[in-house]
Every structure is written in C-alpha cells, then in structure tokens.
Amino acid sequence: MKSIGIDIGTTTISIIVMNTADFTIEESCTLDNGAFLPSSRPWERIQDVSGILRKTQTALEEILDRTPDISSIGLTGQMHGIVYVDQAGTAVSPLYTWQDGRGNQPDFRQGKSVCACLSEDYGVKAASGYGMVTHLYNVQKGLVPREAVSFCTISDYLGMALTGRSLPLLHISQAASLGLYDCRTHTFQEEILREHNALPPALPCVTPDLLPLGYFRGILVGVSVGDNQASFLGSVRDAEHSLLVNIGTGSQISMLSDRYCEALGIESRPLTRDAFLLAGSALCGGLAFAALERFFREYAAAAGAPDVPQFETMKRFLEGTDLSADCWNVRTTFSGTREHPADSGSVTGIRLENFHPASLIRGTLNGMAEELYALYTNIIRETSQAKTRLIASGNGIRKNPALRQILESRFQMPLEIVPHQEEAAVGAAIASLAAAKTLSLNQWLGLAAGAPEGGEQ
Structure with a gap:
C-alpha cells in the first residue's frame, strides 16, 4: 500500500507518495504556491485560499487517478495562520499567514500592539502572525467576516474540503500554533478572547489524538498536523x-x-x-x-x-x-x-x-x-x-x-x-498511518516500547 503526504507551505505546495512497506518515496511533486494577494498595507501578508485549494486538489486528483493502492492521505502546512469559514465550511476570508504583521501594529489599544497588550495584561507570549493575535486585531478593526462561524489553518481547511466537514477539527499541534493555548491542559484561553468580544466566531474543536478526519474518494484522510511536528516525524x-x-x-x-x-x-x-x-x-x-x-x-x-x-x-x-x-x-x-x-x-x-x-x-x-x-x-x-x-x-x-x-x-x-527533501510531507504521511492505526509513532521514533504513544489505542 501507499500513503500520500501533502504540505501546504508559504511558497510551495509539496505532495509525496510513500511506499508503506519500506517508507521510500515513489513520487513527489512541488508546486509554486503563488497565492500572495496584493495589499495596500505593507505589513499585511495574505494569500488566496481558493487558489491554494484548487491547485492542491487538482494535483491530488491527478495522482489518485494514476496511482492505485493508496491507503491514507496526510496533511500538514504552514502553522499559525488562519482562514475564517462559514456555516457550510466554506472559506470566507483570505489566509492570514504566519508572516502577517498586524499583531505588531501600535493601533490596537492606546498606541500599543496586540502582542504588547497580551504580554502586559496577561503575561502571554504570542507573536504577530499567530492566529489568535490576528483574530484579536481583526475583531477590534471590524475585519472578521459576518458569515464567519469559526477559523482554522490552511491545511485544516484542505482537510475540511476533502472530507466535506462543515466545522474544523484541529490536532493539538495546529491548535497550539494559533496562540492563547495552554499546552498542559490542551485548552484555549477563552477568557481572554471573551474579554475582547472575540467569541463568536467559535473556537475550532481540538483533538490530542491523530485521528481520521474523514474520507476522500474512499481513502482515509488524517487530521492535519503542524509543519514543525510533521518535519520532525519526516526527519x-x-x-x-x-x-x-x-x-x-x-x-x-x-x-x-x-x-x-x-x-x-x-x-x-x-x-x-x-x-x-x-x-x-x-x-x-x-x-x-x-x-x-x-x-x-x-x-x-x-x-x-x-x-x-x-x-x-x-x-x-x-x-x-x-x-x-x-x-x-x-x-x-x-x-x-x-x-x-x-x-x-x-x-x-x-x-x-x-x-x-x-x-x-x-x-x-x-x-x-x-x-x-x-x-x-x-x-x-x-x-x-x-x-x-x-x-x-x-x-x-x-x-x-x-x-x-x-x-x-x-x-x-x-x-x-x-x-529526502520533502520532510514535512513525509511526516504528514506518517501521521496519517498513525491515524489509521497501521503504524506506531513510538516505533517510528525509536522510543522505548513502554513509552506513552499519545494517541487512542
């Protein structure tokens, strides 16, 4: 059998086909993302969601048409950034990328930036480009689309589009990348968002486990993992x-x-x-x-x-x-x-x-x-x-x-x-095999058999 890994990067989109018998890469392709949108704000870094989705899904369909025995599809991509989705699970905003600078702009409150306010008021460290920082700024400036019911990363959105989900489900690796997230309790710091009238839109649901997100053409699609974690798994x-x-x-x-x-x-x-x-x-x-x-x-x-x-x-x-x-x-x-x-x-x-x-x-x-x-x-x-x-x-x-x-x-x-060069895409494929329960992450990472696996058994 084979597994596909997809990595939606900032500048490129990478897709690999991995043989699950020996974990060799049988096919790989890299596409130019080319999705940045022009902006009158020099600090704004946004990308065209529909263009990314169309380019990725077209390449995936072509691979599936000519490649039999695909058992799973794994997803990863640029962390931190967010895209807003409506009740039907359709994007209603551009992708606000991890490079976006609105979180450092001194016009959030009393000449201070979002990042500065979070640090001074709550002792929270969050960088500009982190999804929650972006969201707080957008709320204060009236930039959140009226139709938005939630938000997620770009690779999470790809998972929604492939599987027909109407609401996002984020793995903890992606949820934590948005900021305002307690990694020890695996919960968002909702009280901060409430104080700034930033709920709704609703926070995405979160899972600590590598789970099946759904199916695309009868093939299991694993929940997206952060690109840092995916690169580690792939390396x-x-x-x-x-x-x-x-x-x-x-x-x-x-x-x-x-x-x-x-x-x-x-x-x-x-x-x-x-x-x-x-x-x-x-x-x-x-x-x-x-x-x-x-x-x-x-x-x-x-x-x-x-x-x-x-x-x-x-x-x-x-x-x-x-x-x-x-x-x-x-x-x-x-x-x-x-x-x-x-x-x-x-x-x-x-x-x-x-x-x-x-x-x-x-x-x-x-x-x-x-x-x-x-x-x-x-x-x-x-x-x-x-x-x-x-x-x-x-x-x-x-x-x-x-x-x-x-x-x-x-x-x-x-x-x-x-x-291999596409480490994150390889790691995404590995994570999808873990979601399908056909691979142990402990064994893959060379850890002791008695170590906690970290997923549902």
Whole structure:
C-alpha cells in the first residue's frame, strides 16, 4: 500500500507518495504556491485560499487517478495562520499567514500592539502572525467576516474540503500554533478572547489524538498536523538522541521532550498527548543568506554585470578557504526575534586585513548557526537534555557545504542530512498511518516500547 503526504507551505505546495512497506518515496511533486494577494498595507501578508485549494486538489486528483493502492492521505502546512469559514465550511476570508504583521501594529489599544497588550495584561507570549493575535486585531478593526462561524489553518481547511466537514477539527499541534493555548491542559484561553468580544466566531474543536478526519474518494484522510511536528516525524528516527536543525526561509531547532519546558526563545509544541517538541526559531534564517545574495547582485548589476543570482559566486569565495579564519561578526537578526520583533542585525569585527567578501559571507553563515546554537543552549540550561546526533533538513543546508561544516563545528556533533527533501510531507504521511492505526509513532521514533504513544489505542 501507499500513503500520500501533502504540505501546504508559504511558497510551495509539496505532495509525496510513500511506499508503506519500506517508507521510500515513489513520487513527489512541488508546486509554486503563488497565492500572495496584493495589499495596500505593507505589513499585511495574505494569500488566496481558493487558489491554494484548487491547485492542491487538482494535483491530488491527478495522482489518485494514476496511482492505485493508496491507503491514507496526510496533511500538514504552514502553522499559525488562519482562514475564517462559514456555516457550510466554506472559506470566507483570505489566509492570514504566519508572516502577517498586524499583531505588531501600535493601533490596537492606546498606541500599543496586540502582542504588547497580551504580554502586559496577561503575561502571554504570542507573536504577530499567530492566529489568535490576528483574530484579536481583526475583531477590534471590524475585519472578521459576518458569515464567519469559526477559523482554522490552511491545511485544516484542505482537510475540511476533502472530507466535506462543515466545522474544523484541529490536532493539538495546529491548535497550539494559533496562540492563547495552554499546552498542559490542551485548552484555549477563552477568557481572554471573551474579554475582547472575540467569541463568536467559535473556537475550532481540538483533538490530542491523530485521528481520521474523514474520507476522500474512499481513502482515509488524517487530521492535519503542524509543519514543525510533521518535519520532525519526516526527519528523525532516533528521537531520544537527536536534535533536528532546519534551515529554509526561516530556521529552527527541534527536539523531543516528555515534559513542557519554558526557556527563552523556546516553545513547547505538542506532538502527542504526552510528548512535546521543544522548538526555537530564528525569524530570518535562510533569508539572511538570501539577503546577502541580493546585496551582491544589486552591486553587480549597478556595476554593469548581468542581473543574475550570485549564490554560486558566493560559494566560490568560500571554496578552499579556512572557514574558521578571521571573519566579520554578523548578528543575523535582520527580521528581529520572537521576543523583540523590532531588533535589528549588526556587523562588527571589520578590519583592513579582513575587509573581503569572503569574510562577510562566512560571518553571515556563522551568524545563522550562532542564532540556532544559542536557542539550543537555552534548552539545555532548562532541561539538561543534551543530544548527540545533529539531523539536518532544508535546502538552506543541503545546498551549502560551508554551512554544514559551520554547523558541525558549532554544535560539536556530526551532521546527518535527511535523505529526502520533502520532510514535512513525509511526516504528514506518517501521521496519517498513525491515524489509521497501521503504524506506531513510538516505533517510528525509536522510543522505548513502554513509552506513552499519545494517541487512542
């Protein structure tokens, strides 16, 4: 039999077909999302829901038409963002993505933002782009559609469309990503929403278990899981000893824990009833290297060179050089941090003898690694759970040998690249097999047989 995994990312939509006998990938396709909508607000980042749904469902139908023996369909996608749905389960708003900046706008109350008010009034940490932050702003500004009865993530909405559900059902991994969620009791903090007249629309129903959401063309569709959790499932087979680092548009470290943890810059994201992913994210991540490429390209074009990507040239600067050599100290917080979104990056350590492009390029890669290592040390300080295996995923690492070397050196662990590229889609397929009760997550993650499974048995 085979299982399909679908990952609705911010820039791409990925679909894989996995053989469930040996977990090899038999087919994969990646589509350009291309769904961002124009906006007069520079901080607004919204996407076309119908376009995403149409493109994804068309690709899925084509795969099903030519591929027999599909036993399950798993879903994942960009976390945090929300789409409002009406009583029939149809989208009545754009997708407000995780990159949306309305939560940081100082026009929510008395010159303060939603995020600032939540922190000051309730001691709640929630970043702009989190669904509940977006919802509170929309309520205050009268932007919630009158027909809206609830809301959910984009991959949850895909699940509704495939199975004909009229109301969303969110796995705890997706529910927690919206913010205002207590991961220990698995409940939303409804009292805060009530104080701001943000109910109704009703909160989505939540399940701690990997359950069947319904069926599409007679095939079981599993409840959607958060893309961080899905990527972990699609990358790690020895969870007890492994630290996962991912560098793509953003960057992130993730490790499994059997208990909730509070540490600076770290979120405890539920994976099952009894297990959490301790996740730390750098908002810029791979975008730091992309921004540096744009800098070089802009100069080259102004000097009369063709306006073409400069990544290969940047890599040649690093070839045959000592990556531990004297380079610039680059703090790559070019997009701020979760705790301090107004933060900026910095560059120091420049001297005449190291005033070379390679010093800036190496310094930027060092800064990207240092951001992640600092988050890892915050986890170790709170949990004393050091890891011995560094598992790496994401094109930002795959395509950059110098960055791989820098990560190995900084974390003092050998780095292992995940063999397949669509980790989140693979993890979604694995989660759907767990929902179908044909796979044990404990066995998949290499955990002890006596450890809690975290789902219905």
